[in-house]
Amino acid sequence: MTVMLSQRYKRGELHEFQAADNGFIYLVSAGAIFALDEVTKSVLELLEHGEMDHADLVGALVAAGNDPVDAEGLVRELRLVGVIHSKEIIPARAPAGPPMDYPLQALVLNVTNQCNLACTYCYEFGSDKIATPQGKPKYMTLETAKASIDFLLESSGNREAVHVTFFGGETLMNFKLLREVVGYANVQAAGQGRKITFSLTTNGTLLTDEIIDFLSDNAIGVTVSMDGPAELQDKRRVYKSGKGSYAVIEPRLRALIARHKTRAVTARVTLTDGVTDVIRIYRHLKDDIGFHEVGFAPVTASDNQDYSLGDNGMETVLDGFHALSEEWLEYALRGQMHGFTNVSETIGELISGTNKSHPCGAGLGLLGVSPSGDLSPCHRFTDADTHTLGNLETGLDQAKREDFLSRGHVGAKYECQTCWARPLCAGGCHHEAFVRYGDTGHANLHYCDWIRDWTDTCLKIYGTIAARNPGFLEHFAKRKGLS
């Protein structure tokens, strides 16, 4: 008996893009990128408006001049890869229990919740704050910091290297602790034959030559939160008196960049209403001040904050991003590194084919520790009672962690299921979602168009480099974002 199997094919979940006169696809189920040949493009065109029978599809290919055996082979290849499929694909559902034994990779120590600046958009102190620091310690004690290091080393499984980020408040208001805990952590890690690396985020106001030398000697990566040239910086990054901070930090930053030899020094810019001239900001921070890399992110804000980026602001930002990414590509084709972090980070994710279950490592490989020793998904939830995931003394609260991770899983976000950009976005920042929608597991719908546009831009850059200077991509194969 012969059983005739008639398959009906349709297109898999793909995002097609053109780069350097070639066609490419981004395979959404996997995060894989393929370059297409002409005959594959013709299959995708044939299936553009609906399904086709196996025989009809092969017949159409043969009629177009392809060898019948080759046509069968092509259909088989596309079917096995998932470019076309004959069955209904059911998207993976959020797991009932996300991995509980996931080894920790990084801790963010909020060494203080105090700050000497009063930036008007601050998520920790501004009007959208979720932190409830009343009655809690303002500065982390050495004891708590040491317990954090022990906790990190214990909870990180077999990882060879772990990472500590120092954060605030203003991190350098507790530099004394930082200095001691780095020494302690190095000894503890070395005792286990493991590596521990460090980074910190600062507003730059308290940098001294002595501190800079310590940071350089200990290979501590430095990210400076800063918004650009004086006029833009002083708009919202101000002291409590309202005085701008540019004049204070500028000479300190020049010293930092000149003296810090062991790690790249990065600027992290918050884009707000009126602070949208991405190119001008980039030129100032990269070319005038001398930062190695500059990354941008729109401010996190609920609706109707006076510093929010409106739609117009967002358009201006995107135009700037596009101009800078073109420049990034020109550099890449010449084999040179450009300092626009937003592209570099995305290229790093595209080369490995990242396909995220969660938007970031928060609550998974990364946790925040508050000055009191409370654990939270990340530094943005520090000192927020409603988001505490346990305490260093009592350990990680697995039930709360499970709730946080189940909510935040991309499979639990309905709107994401039909979006091709979900392997990289996974719904976006948990904290931003909470501020906007009151739920860490809500997809950040206000950014969807922007994320798709940006991902498409980076895919085109990726495709162009893959076609013209593929060796350059190797630089990003090992890049790991820990921001």
Add this chain to the structure above:
Amino acid sequence: MKHLKPINIKAQKIEQSVDAVDDEDVVALQQLPGGPRPHVPMGCTLSFSPGWEVDAGGGTAGLCQPVERDIYDCYVTCFWPVQVPDHVNYSPDWASNCAAATKDWRNLDLVFP
């Protein structure tokens, strides 16, 4: 793969898995793909019982076991509902009058369920 060119690490992994698929390899009752070859199906064919074969002379006299032995292979050792009664549930005594299959096989009667 001939038509799709992988350009990131995930795509390369997919290519490797696709290249490893061999859809000419049709086997029944196989265990894991990529397992030891030749595939050894489970069941009664696992044990070699010379049955309805013939010996070197074309007859059945020289077989190392009598052809009737096959009846017992199906009746006792095989899980498959073959054309002999099942000894577990319905016909536990079916072969009780057949001590030696070569001599007593005529005592094996039909079963009417």
